[in-house]
Amino acid sequence: MQTESLRQVSTEGAQRRDITILFADLAGSTELARSMDPEASHRLLSAFLEHCAACVSSAGGHVARFMGDGVLAYFGFPQVREDDAERAVSAALAIRDGCPQLGAALLARSGIASGSVILGAAIGSEEAREVPVFGDVANLASRLQAAAQPGHILVASGVAERAGARFLFRQSPPLVLKGFPEFGHGWEVLGRRSFGSHAGGSRPQEGLIVGRAGERDRLIAAWRAAREGHGGAFLIEGQAGVGKTRLVEELARHLPPSAPAYRVAADSLRTQTPLDLISRLLDQFAPCPAVDKGLRYSDAEGDEAAQGDMIARAVVDAIGEPAILIVEDLHWADPPSREVLGAMAAEAVGRPVLILATARPESGGEPQALGKNWQRISLAPLDRTQTAELVGGLAGPALSERDLRHVIDRSGGIPLFARELVRLLSDGGHGSSIRAVPENLTGLLLARLTALGPAMALAQCAAVLGVEAPVSTLSALARRQGVDLASGLEALAREGVAMVSGTPPILRFAHALFREAALETLLSDDRRMLHRDAAEVLEDGADGVPDAVVAELWERAGDAERALLALDRAVAGARGRRAWLEVRILTERSLALLRQLPQERQGVRRELEMRNLLAEALQITTGYSSPQTRAAAAEAQRTARRAGEIYQSMLGVAGQWMVASSAGDYKKAQAIAAESMSVARLHGGADALAAGHMIDMTTRYRVGDLVGAEASFVSGQSFFDAELFVSRAGAIPQTFGNAALVAVLLGDSVSARRRCAHALRASRRQSGPYDRCFAAYMVAMVEILLGADRRAAGLGETALRLAGALGFPQFAATARIALGRARAGCGDVASGMHLLREGLQAMAETHARNAQTLYFTWFAEAALSGGDSLAAIEATRSALEINPDELFYRPETLRIRALALLGQGLKAEARDASEEGLALARAMQAPWFLDRMRPLVGRLGLE
Numbered sequence: 001m002q003t004e005s006l007r008q009v010s011t012e013g014a015q016r017r018d019i020t021i022l023f024a025d026l027a028g029s030t031e032l033a034r035s036m037d038p039e040a041s042h043r044l045l046s047a048f049l050e051h052c053a054a055c056v057s058s059a060g061g062h063v064a065r066f067m068g069d070g071v072l073a074y075f076g077f078p079q080v081r082e083d084d085a086e087r088a089v090s091a092a093l094a095i096r097d098g099c100p101q102l103g104a105a106l107l108a109r110s111g112i113a114s115g116s117v118i119l120g121a122a123i124g125s126e127e128a129r130e131v132p133v134f135g136d137v138a139n140l141a142s143r144l145q146a147a148a149q150p151g152h153i154l155v156a157s158g159v160a161e162r163a164g165a166r167f168l169f170r171q172s173p174p175l176v177l178k179g180f181p182e183f184g185h186g187w188e189v190l191g192r193r194s195f196g197s198h199a200g201g202s203r204p205q206e207g208l209i210v211g212r213a214g215e216r217d218r219l220i221a222a223w224r225a226a227r228e229g230h231g232g233a234f235l236i237e238g239q240a241g242v243g244k245t246r247l248v249e250e251l252a253r254h255l256p257p258s259a260p261a262y263r264v265a266a267d268s269l270r271t272q273t274p275l276d277l278i279s280r281l282l283d284q285f286a287p288c289p290a291v292d293k294g295l296r297y298s299d300a301e302g303d304e305a306a307q308g309d310m311i312a313r314a315v316v317d318a319i320g321e322p323a324i325l326i327v328e329d330l331h332w333a334d335p336p337s338r339e340v341l342g343a344m345a346a347e348a349v350g351r352p353v354l355i356l357a358t359a360r361p362e363s364g365g366e367p368q369a370l371g372k373n374w375q376r377i378s379l380a381p382l383d384r385t386q387t388a389e390l391v392g393g394l395a396g397p398a399l400s401e402r403d404l405r406h407v408i409d410r411s412g413g414i415p416l417f418a419r420e421l422v423r424l425l426s427d428g429g430h431g432s433s434i435r436a437v438p439e440n441l442t443g444l445l446l447a448r449l450t451a452l453g454p455a456m457a458l459a460q461c462a463a464v465l466g467v468e469a470p471v472s473t474l475s476a477l478a479r480r481q482g483v484d485l486a487s488g489l490e491a492l493a494r495e496g497v498a499m500v501s502g503t504p505p506i507l508r509f510a511h512a513l514f515r516e517a518a519l520e521t522l523l524s525d526d527r528r529m530l531h532r533d534a535a536e537v538l539e540d541g542a543d544g545v546p547d548a549v550v551a552e553l554w555e556r557a558g559d560a561e562r563a564l565l566a567l568d569r570a571v572a573g574a575r576g577r578r579a580w581l582e583v584r585i586l587t588e589r590s591l592a593l594l595r596q597l598p599q600e601r602q603g604v605r606r607e608l609e610m611r612n613l614l615a616e617a618l619q620i621t622t623g624y625s626s627p628q629t630r631a632a633a634a635e636a637q638r639t640a641r642r643a644g645e646i647y648q649s650m651l652g653v654a655g656q657w658m659v660a661s662s663a664g665d666y667k668k669a670q671a672i673a674a675e676s677m678s679v680a681r682l683h684g685g686a687d688a689l690a691a692g693h694m695i696d697m698t699t700r701y702r703v704g705d706l707v708g709a710e711a712s713f714v715s716g717q718s719f720f721d722a723e724l725f726v727s728r729a730g731a732i733p734q735t736f737g738n739a740a741l742v743a744v745l746l747g748d749s750v751s752a753r754r755r756c757a758h759a760l761r762a763s764r765r766q767s768g769p770y771d772r773c774f775a776a777y778m779v780a781m782v783e784i785l786l787g788a789d790r791r792a793a794g795l796g797e798t799a800l801r802l803a804g805a806l807g808f809p810q811f812a813a814t815a816r817i818a819l820g821r822a823r824a825g826c827g828d829v830a831s832g833m834h835l836l837r838e839g840l841q842a843m844a845e846t847h848a849r850n851a852q853t854l855y856f857t858w859f860a861e862a863a864l865s866g867g868d869s870l871a872a873i874e875a876t877r878s879a880l881e882i883n884p885d886e887l888f889y890r891p892e893t894l895r896i897r898a899l900a901l902l903g904q905g906l907k908a909e910a911r912d913a914s915e916e917g918l919a920l921a922r923a924m925q926a927p928w929f930l931d932r933m934r935p936l937v938g939r940l941g942l943e
Contacts, residue, residue: 014134015119016523018442019077020088020159021133021141022061024052024095024110025070027150032105045069047102052095059091060084064131070145072138077119077131080450082240082443085162088112089189092153111144113137113156114442118523136180143177144186153189160187162443168193209250210393210415211386212243215377219251219356222375226354227322233345233355235330238379239496240444241416244358247379248326251356260321265328266337277327277337278311282318308336312343322352330359345373361496381413390415394422409467412511417441445517451495456521457481458488459497462507463518464527464534464553471505473545476537481530532557539566546570548586560596567593571613578729578768581807584617604639608648611636615655620729620770623810623846624662633659646683650691653679657695662810664849666703666885673699686722693719694735701742702850704887704924710746713739730774732762737778744785745888747927756782773802773811780818784858785928789825796822813842817855824862832862852882854889860896869903872896891921891929898936911940918942 026032026048033041052071053063060081065072073091075084092110099106117135144154160169168190177183209216215236222232236244252261264281319325327333327341341357348355357374382390387408391399399407403425411417420441449456461477462469471489478485489507492498498509509515522530535553538545551566567590574582591610594603615632622628633655640652657672673695680692693716701709713735725731736759743752756779763775780795796819803812816839824832836859843855856879863871876897880890894917901910914936921929 014523016116016521017077017080017119018114018116018446018520019080019119019133019137020075020084020112020114020162021117021138022056022073022075022088022092022110022112023070023141023145024073024092024108025068025145027107027109029069044103044106048099048106048108051098051102052108055091055094055098058094059087061087061091064133074131074133076443076446080443080446082447083163084443085112085114085159086166088114089153089155089159089163089167093189093191096151096153107150109145109148109150110153111141111146111148111155112153112159113141113144114158114162115140115156116520139179140177140183143180144175147175147177147186148188154186155189157185157187166193167191209243209246210390211382212247212250212379215247215379216250216254218377219247220254223251223255223324223354226324226348226352229350229352231348231351231353231355233341233348233357233374234377235374236356236358236377236379237361239360239381239414241414241441242379242381243415244379245328246415247377248328248356248358251324255324260319260323261326262319262323263326263328266330266332266334274334274336275311275340277333278315278340281325281327282315308339309343311340312347315340316344316347316351316353319353323354325353325355327355327357330357342371342373345371349373382415383413384408387411387413387418391418391422394419395425399425410512410516412509412513414511417511417513441513442517445513446521448495448497449514449518449521452488452491452497454484455488455491456518457483458485459492459514459518460522460530461534462492462498462509463515464530466549467509467512467515469507471500471507473537474507476540477530477534480533480537528557532559535559535562535566547573551589555593560593561601564590564593564597575613576767578766578770580617580620580729580768580770584614584621587614587617604643605648608636608639608643608652611639612648612651612655615652616729619655619658619662621807621809623848624658625660625847625849627847630659630663646679647685647688650676650679650683650688654691654695657699661699661702662848662850664852664883664886666699666883669699670703686719687724690716690719690722690725690735691728691731692716694731697742698734698738701738702886702888704890704920706742706745706888706924706926709742710739713742726762729768729770733759733771733774733778736762737775737782740778740782741785741888744782745924745926745928747931749786752782752786769802770808773799773808773815776802777811777815777818780815780822784818784821784825787825789822793819793822793826809842810846810848813839813846813848814851814855815839816842817858821858821862824858824865829862829866833859833866836862849883850886851889853879853886853893855879856882857889857893857896860893860900864896864900864903869900872900873904876900887920887924891917891924891926892932893917894920895929895933895936898940902939907940911942914940914942 026045029045032044036044048069049066049071052073056063056071056073059075060079061073061075062077063071064074073088075081075088075091081087089112092112095110096108099108115135115137117133117137119131119133140156144156148154154172154175155163155169163169169187170190172186172188175183175186219234222234226232236247238244255261262281262284264277264284266277325344330338330341333341341355345355347353388404391404391407395404399422407418407421407425411421449459452459458474458478461481461483462474465473465477471485475485478488489500492507493500496510497514498507500507519527531553535550535557538550538553547566547570551563551570554560554563554566567586571583571586571590574580574586587610591607591614594607594610611632615629615636618626618629618632633652637652637656640649643649653672653676657669657676660666660668660672676695677692680688683689693712697709697712697716700706700712719725720732720735736755740752740755740759743749743755759775760779763771766772776795776799780792780799783789783792783795796815799811799815800819802808803815816835820832820835820837820839822832823829823835826832836855840855840859843849843852856875860872860875860879863869863875876893879893880897894913898910898913898917901907901913914933917929918933918937921933
């Protein structure tokens with residue numbers, strides 16, 4: 001078997017493996033050699049090396065090389081097992097503990113490390129063939145062995161983590177290891193752990209048991225029956241990590257402290273040692289002659305079944321009182337012990353004994369064969385809701401929504417996987433940056449994968465395509481790799497790694513971690529070539545595969561240019577659907593890839609288009625004046641100056657204006673508006689001129705130049721139907737919505753409603769919801785000014801629903817404000833005030849400061865309608881102070897303030913506010929303000 005595996009390495013060349021490496025040597029061998037006759041020294045050293053080789057082989061390891069007075073051994077090659085680290089520690093202990101039998105003065109020392117290595121192509125011939133290892137793991141193991149004291153074993157932290165369930169460790173003093181300046185501490189092996197204990201404080205928190213209430217209650221009921229003399233046996237089955245031991249521990253929590261419980265675990269190192277499991281179980285009882293007799297004759301010829309029955313009966317008799325017998329990892333038990341356990345299950349019926357055994361299904365998913373007296377409890381993975389509950393209990397509220405989804409997706413409902421991922425995140429990682437496969441799970445996953453044999457190649461092909469892979473696409477990729485699809489699919493299903501389901505058929509990995517482990521087995525060059533082949537297969541005709549997926553494959557293949565071409569298609573598609581968050585993510589990816597190209601192939605115009613598009617997407621997804629939008633717009637403008645391209649420069653100027661205007665920086669916005677109109681006239685295109693007039697109109701409107709804003713809108717009307725302008729996100733709702741507000745304030749309600757109708761019609765023609773949300777909010781504002789509060793409330797609800805569901809933070813804030821004012825106007829003051837407060841707070845969080853005069857005035861108006869004149873006075877003070885340059889609604893602010901002051905009996909202050917408002921309304925030539933102020937003017941006796 002070993003020679004065959006070496007031949008395979010030689011044929012296939014280098015491969016990536018996760019292995020555990022053991023270095024062991026004879027301490028003080030030089031001094032011993034000086035004090036002994038050379039022939040005696042040779043005999044002693046030969047005996048030591050033979051002893052080392054026997055210990056390594058017995059533990060399932062591979063002796064890679066004899067090195068003078070020591071040995072180099074691999075665990076995880078040629079055969080991968082999930083407990084390779086434990087096997088290496090077991091071998092090191094056996095080497096150390098066996099030395100006194102070779103000579104009283106002999107002491108061994110060992111070093112062990114685990115991790116990813118490259119196994120080179122085998123060199124040499126036949127039995128002399130050697131497989132070299134490349135990577136830090138071997139060097140680390142060697143340095144640890146050199147640092148170990150005679151008679152001691154030092155291991156790296158990864159080994160201590162993997163083997164911590166079965167061995168005791170103690171942290172070493174700080175170590176200085178050549179080549180590992182940041183190593184810190186190692187771990188000294190103290191010995192085997194008694195079953196059921198665990199490392200002091202190092203075991204990850206288990207969390208509440210989730211999704212197993214029915215199974216737990218069934219076991220509790222079985223224990224109660226056993227106490228009454230109606231015992232039995234239960235086999236708890238499920239794949240590794242699904243929670244078998246956790247269920248047993250949950251039962252133990254419900255037992256009284258005095259309840260006797262005997263525990264034993266089968267050992268993967270002793271699967272062929274007859275009655276090993278039963279012998280270790282009996283070590284927990286007082287001597288029992290009947291059992292000893294049965295064990296003594298177990299190897300003799302005769303009726304094996306009768307012998308097993310005799311041992312089983314004697315063991316159950318020895319238990320005597322009501323008790324629980326817990327047998328862990330029954331799948332590793334030696335066959336005679338399994339037979340005895342089967343007989344014990346029959347003996348337990350009608351006796352006060354409850355037997356619980358945990359086991360994994362046999363290869364291929366078949367249940368363990370133990371006989372008819374066992375009741376079975378099969379544990380399936382948790383569903384997504386249950387996994388979320390488990391993860392929430394482990395991590396608490398500190399875990400972000402993104403990281404929560406990451407754990408749920410990758411764990412596949414396996415509690416052990418979820419706990420390990422949470423542990424990594426709690427240690428400071430993030431979902432997208434933590435190690436692909438957690439250290440503690442590497443052996444478990446790779447053991448399952450290597451059991452596939454040649455089908456491992458199909459798992460690697462599928463892994464490149466994702467957690468799910470259409471079988472038609474996988475078939476095309478497998479043909480390119482010379483992999484047999486049919487036999488590979490059969491092996492994947494048999495080992496529970498992946499299953500085919502659905503129409504058309506799709507191969508799905510049982511867990512995302514299987515996919516990631518399969519990818520980690522590939523060498524970097526092989527992985528790149530496989531990604532390239534997959535990208536070509538998808539581009540050659542795989543229907544329905546997103547271009548973003550193809551781009552990722554090209555990126556992982558190392559071909560940035562072809563990845564960019566695929567991303568261009570993906571961005572265009574997302575923009576056409578108005579999927580702005582997707583546009584943002586894809587554009588950020590494009591810019592990152594563009595920087596990977598040589599400078600001469602990057603193309604400043606291409607970069608400028610990307611930066612302008614990113615700024616637009618950030619405006620929508622984070623807010624028009626968020627820090628991200630500000631930075632993106634500034635970078636786009638700098639790139640535009642380098643490019644010297646007029647149209648893209650116009651877009652860059654527009655982005656800068658949007659940031660300044662939304663932030664309430666109207667002086668800067670006015671300067672940018674003038675530059676924008678100049679660039680638009682220089683360009684001469686209808687789209688550019690439409691944008692220039694929209695910017696000029698909106699800027700004039702916000703600083704109170706209503707007449708100038710109306711004139712700018714009218715002069716730009718012939719350009720506003722330009723195709724490119726209409727297609728730009730929010731252009732029509734913003735243009736016609738603001739123009740409608742201007743018309744209302746100038747006393748032209750007919751034009752205002754006509755402009756609102758146009759904004760709503762145009763938004764409905766767009767494929768995405770952003771324009772519909774924008775238009776609904778703008779028209780709601782107009783309806784409030786026109787006194788149609790119920791109609792405004794309906795539009796506000798629409799805007800809020802779209803903004804909240806689709807992630808438009810600035811509109812989610814402004815829609816709350818409009819809806820709150822509309823509800824207050826309809827008489828529901830309490831609800832309206834609540835929404836207004838929420839909206840104002842949300843506006844602050846988006847860093848937007850435009851229209852704050854209006855919004856605080858609406859809050860004051862709602863407070864006044866509820867009889868709270870003090871709150872109205874305070875709100876109008878905020879409205880007047882927050883941005884003195886924002887004048888478009890200031891006359892109404894002063895009117896509301898005057899009414900609130902009158903409510904407090906402050907007539908002189910009210911008169912001052914009214915006079916200021918009246919003068920400003922006249923200067924703005926705004927009949928809407930003058931009409932609303934007329935009753936107050938008469939009340940105060942103003943002209």
